[in-house]
Amino acid sequence: MSTLETPPPVKMTRLDLMTGFMLVGLFGFGGIAASAYHVIVERRKWLSPKEYASVLGLGQVLPGANLINMTTIIGDRFHGAVGAALALSGLISAPLFILVALAELHDRYAELPDVRAATLAAGAGAVGLTFGTGAKLARNILNSPTAVAFCALTFASIGVMRWPMLQTILVLAPFAAAAGFWRREK
Amino acid sequence: MSEETSKLFWAFFSTAFFAIGGASALIPEFHRQIVENYGLMNDAQFASSVALAQLAPGPNMLMVSFIGWQVAGLPGLLVSTFAIVGPPSLLAFGVGRAMERVKDSPVLKAIKVSLAPIVVGMMVASGLITAQAAGHDAVGYGLTAASAAFMLMFRRNPLWVICAGGLIGVAAGRLGLMTL
Numbered sequence: 001m002s003t004l005e006t007p008p009p010v011k012m013t014r015l016d017l018m019t020g021f022m023l024v025g026l027f028g029f030g031g032i033a034a035s036a037y038h039v040i041v042e043r044r045k046w047l048s049p050k051e052y053a054s055v056l057g058l059g060q061v062l063p064g065a066n067l068i069n070m071t072t073i074i075g076d077r078f079h080g081a082v083g084a085a086l087a088l089s090g091l092i093s094a095p096l097f098i099l100v101a102l103a104e105l106h107d108r109y110a111e112l113p114d115v116r117a118a119t120l121a122a123g124a125g126a127v128g129l130t131f132g133t134g135a136k137l138a139r140n141i142l143n144s145p146t147a148v149a150f151c152a153l154t155f156a157s158i159g160v161m162r163w164p165m166l167q168t169i170l171v172l173a174p175f176a177a178a179a180g181f182w183r184r185e186k
Numbered sequence: 187m188s189e190e191t192s193k194l195f196w197a198f199f200s201t202a203f204f205a206i207g208g209a210s211a212l213i214p215e216f217h218r219q220i221v222e223n224y225g226l227m228n229d230a231q232f233a234s235s236v237a238l239a240q241l242a243p244g245p246n247m248l249m250v251s252f253i254g255w256q257v258a259g260l261p262g263l264l265v266s267t268f269a270i271v272g273p274p275s276l277l278a279f280g281v282g283r284a285m286e287r288v289k290d291s292p293v294l295k296a297i298k299v300s301l302a303p304i305v306v307g308m309m310v311a312s313g314l315i316t317a318q319a320a321g322h323d324a325v326g327y328g329l330t331a332a333s334a335a336f337m338l339m340f341r342r343n344p345l346w347v348i349c350a351g352g353l354i355g356v357a358a359g360r361l362g363l364m365t366l
Binding site for chain 2: 025028029057066092103116123125148155162180181
């Protein structure tokens with residue numbers, strides 16, 4: 001049943017592991033979901049599509065960012081604790097350098113009207129992306145009155161009342177989970 | 187740790203374990219902590235950090251590293267990155283093998299499915315709060331609407347939206363259509 005109890009029969013050195021995740025980070029524009037699949041499954045063939053789905057599923061049930069969790073798990077499966085550390089640092093090191101360079105460039109030229117206009121407009125675009133992604137999810141997910149109610153309550157609490165996310169989730173999640181569980185039992 | 191770096195640490199550490207739905211669903215919480223609670227950035231700085239961080243490749247969660255760098259330089263970047271990446275990764279490392287056995291359980295799946303509407307609510311709140319922080323004019327709202335529509339209709343890389351937005355901004359700015 002479990003696909004990765006034993007390390008897969010793939011030859012992969014520690015250097016391979018680190019450089020592979022470095023590629024995932026560098027190719028991952030707009031998030032690493034697509035680049036992770038590309039490098040891990042298609043390019044380096046470390047995992048089959050099925051194994052990949054299984055490890056990603058595991059990353060999703062654990063708290064924290066799904067794909068960062070998945071990176072830790074894959075690193076661990078192939079090379080233990082050292083592997084996990086190498087995979088993670090490979091993943092984030094190059095993007096961190098790029099972020100710093102971006103910040104410095106922006107600070108240096110922030111006063112130029114063109115740069116201010118571009119940043120403001122890119123920001124407006126980024127907001128739209130968030131709305132768009134939310135709407136995309138909503139199409140598949142908000143398919144029952146219960147789902148709509150929990151979505152609306154979450155929005156009202158965090159977006160309108162500006163209450164903390166932690167408390168909102170702690171209060172709403174048990175009810176949402178109970179409702180989902182109850183519906184499954186019926 | 188300086189006062190600023192310890193504030194950064196607590197702001198992101200307290201959010202790390204509740205990161206359901208990825209970085210973009212967490213923007214309201216980051217805003218509440220960084221702008222409202224600790225006053226480490228103002229609205230405009232926060233909004234431009236969110237936008238600029240999306241230009242770089244890598245995990246979206248590194249938005250917090252960018253905020254850390256803007257607030258407190260290298261120590262801020264390191265502390266923020268560690269606070270958001272470290273704890274969940276340690277947990278994934280610790281219980282990853284044990285969880286392998288239970289992750290396909292129907293109960294866990296049912297719970298996951300039922301949490302999805304909460305994530306959608308977080309995303310919409312996220313858009314609202316970032317829009318308010320940015321304080322856009324008509325051009326800004328137009329771009330927001332256009333990019334939301336783009337996301338809904340096409341499966342293209344979001345980076346295109348950000349870049350196109352930037353170019354339209356430069357044009358609108360030069361034509362005097364945007365309040366800078």
